[in-house]
Amino acid sequence: MLDYYKAIEAKSAEMLAAAMQQNWDCVVECEKSCAVLIGELRVQSQELVLTPAQRKEKTRIMQSILRNDAQIRVLAEPWLATLEYMGKVPASSVLH
Template identity: 35%
Template sequence: MTSDEMLTTYESISELMGTMLNAARQGEWDDLAALEQRCRGYVGSLMQAAPLPLNENEQHAKLAIIRTILQNDASIRALTEPRMHELQQNLHITRSGQRGVRAYGAQRA
């Protein structure tokens, strides 16, 4: 991977993160999950690439992109954490109900 390819990959991640943020704002959870999978692909390619020396301009560009990615990630987490908590509560209620049904069913048998 060249430095240009690396920066382009970071830009792609940044653009996807912006789209993910919009999906989270609109409550489009399925879209958010699909976008996250695409983002993971880009991150995987960066992780597999050999480290590259970057000139000063490239380093500044990379840093600016990463800052944007991290800001969007924090915003996405702020939007998704309440939803995750809600889903966990629903799962807990469902599991408690299932246990009650099983216990009641076992007593009736």
């Protein structure tokens, strides 16, 4: 199950790198990949129980993902505001 968390962390880092390059199409694609991984993780997490060491690693990974997400949001805010202004998409529906 930790493999799913690690895959989400890696995709989160890829999403951050894309946001830093202002490659918003790639950001959206990475987000879609994360959604699939999260769905698979939900299924797996119903069947498995993590050990204390695994829970510690999960916490580290989740903190990394949250840091990446926060940085992505800071980078994306001007882009989201532009789209919202143009009436194309509400900001709340673009990023998780």
